[in-house]
Amino acid sequence: MKLPGENLFKILFVLVLSLGLGLNIHCSAEELAALQGEEEEEEPDLLDQLIQEWLLYELLDAGAGGCNVQQGLLLETLFNQYITEGGTVSPDAPAGDGSDTAQSNPFYDPIGDQPLPETLGEPEQKYMLSLYGPKPITVQEVSPGVYMKESDMLFSEDQLYDYADVAENVYYSSGIATNSYRWPRNADGVTFSVAYTVDSSLPQSTKDEINQAIAHWQERSFFRFVARTSESDYIHFQDGNSGCNSYVGRVGIGRQNINLAENCGFGAAVHEIGHALGLWHEQSRTDRDDFVTIFLDRTDGDSNYAKESSHDIGPYDYESIMHYGSFYFATTDQPVMTKKDGSLIEPNRRALTDCDVTGAQTIHSNPSYNSAL
Numbered sequence: 001m002k003l004p005g006e007n008l009f010k011i012l013f014v015l016v017l018s019l020g021l022g023l024n025i026h027c028s029a030e031e032l033a034a035l036q037g038e039e040e041e042e043e044p045d046l047l048d049q050l051i052q053e054w055l056l057y058e059l060l061d062a063g064a065g066g067c068n069v070q071q072g073l074l075l076e077t078l079f080n081q082y083i084t085e086g087g088t089v090s091p092d093a094p095a096g097d098g099s100d101t102a103q104s105n106p107f108y109d110p111i112g113d114q115p116l117p118e119t120l121g122e123p124e125q126k127y128m129l130s131l132y133g134p135k136p137i138t139v140q141e142v143s144p145g146v147y148m149k150e151s152d153m154l155f156s157e158d159q160l161y162d163y164a165d166v167a168e169n170v171y172y173s174s175g176i177a178t179n180s181y182r183w184p185r186n187a188d189g190v191t192f193s194v195a196y197t198v199d200s201s202l203p204q205s206t207k208d209e210i211n212q213a214i215a216h217w218q219e220r221s222f223f224r225f226v227a228r229t230s231e232s233d234y235i236h237f238q239d240g241n242s243g244c245n246s247y248v249g250r251v252g253i254g255r256q257n258i259n260l261a262e263n264c265g266f267g268a269a270v271h272e273i274g275h276a277l278g279l280w281h282e283q284s285r286t287d288r289d290d291f292v293t294i295f296l297d298r299t300d301g302d303s304n305y306a307k308e309s310s311h312d313i314g315p316y317d318y319e320s321i322m323h324y325g326s327f328y329f330a331t332t333d334q335p336v337m338t339k340k341d342g343s344l345i346e347p348n349r350r351a352l353t354d355c356d357v358t359g360a361q362t363i364h365s366n367p368s369y370n371s372a373l
């Protein structure tokens with residue numbers, strides 16, 4: 001049985017803790033009253049879930065090193081979601097019967113659980129120019145001149161070569177290829193500018209999630225997203241009927257799409273923007289075998305678990321918004337990837353970690369990664 005005032009106590013509890021984190025939650029007396037009223041009618045107790053979820057992140061983050069999920073932003077996101085949508089505590093829960101959502105399945109991934117495009121071709125071996133020489137890459141053509149890797153990273157045919165051309169790489173590795181994947185620095189010398197447009201045909205819910213995802217990146221990082229005026233290279237958010245996916249970095253093809261199907265959600269939008277800012281998947285780091293065990297006999301998508309020959313930035317981060325969950329591309333009911341101790345990995349599709357932000361910022365602001373500086 002609930003005690004009188006219990007709900008009010010919980011709300012005050014969250015607000016007091018939030019103030020302790022230096023957060024600024026805007027919530028009027030009317031909203032609190034409405035929240036209290038809504039909460040009383042909901043089963044199960046969603047405010048309880050919200051608090052428990054946030055406390056869980058607090059506990060998980062304790063002593064987790066420098067990659068902590070921004071639990072404060074997570075709380076703020078969940079809280080705002082709670083107020084505006086009246087009871088959905090998972091930002092990623094898609095519409096549907098709820099049989100396989102973040103609420104019923106902690107390993108649900110709005111990105112990996114999207115159906116792959118029917119037009120996806122057979123895996124092909126290509127090469128890509130990189131800071132470290134020609135880099136082999138397995139891709140699948142998804143539409144004429146557009147190639148997909150790991151279900152959600154896109155590459156243009158101009159980025160890919162059929163053979164590793166060493167002579168050409170000597171030319172490109174001097175920095176041209178590197179710089180071409182970076183967004184331009186603003187006159188202030190500190191921030192970087194990312195121009196974007198949003199397809200008018202997207203449903204309002206997706207537009208809202210894009211705005212939230214942009215706000216989340218902008219609040220945490222030095223990237224500044226600007227509505228495109230005359231910029232030649234820009235992101236175009238649309239629904240390309242191909243799930244949730246993005247090009248990696250600024251590709252230099254003019255308009256580069258970020259595709260967001262209706263059930264991709266806020267977390268996938270943050271993840272795909274991460275790709276557009278130059279991030280690859282966390283578990284493809286060169287040091288990943290020290291942190292995860294991969295069972296390729298439990299998936300038919302070996303190339304989706306490729307290890308990249310790249311330079312890792314910062315510590316390995318299980319909670320990176322760019323990390324797969326344990327069942328990504330699983331063909332059995334067994335996990336394809338676990339931590340070294342055998343425990344499972346829940347995909348974080350809720351908030352950026354400090355290391356996500358540091359990674360994207362480093363490849364733009366560190367002269368070792370951006371020779372345009």
Ligand SMILES: [Zn+2]
Pocket residue numbers: 111152153271275281
């Ligand atoms: Zn991805």
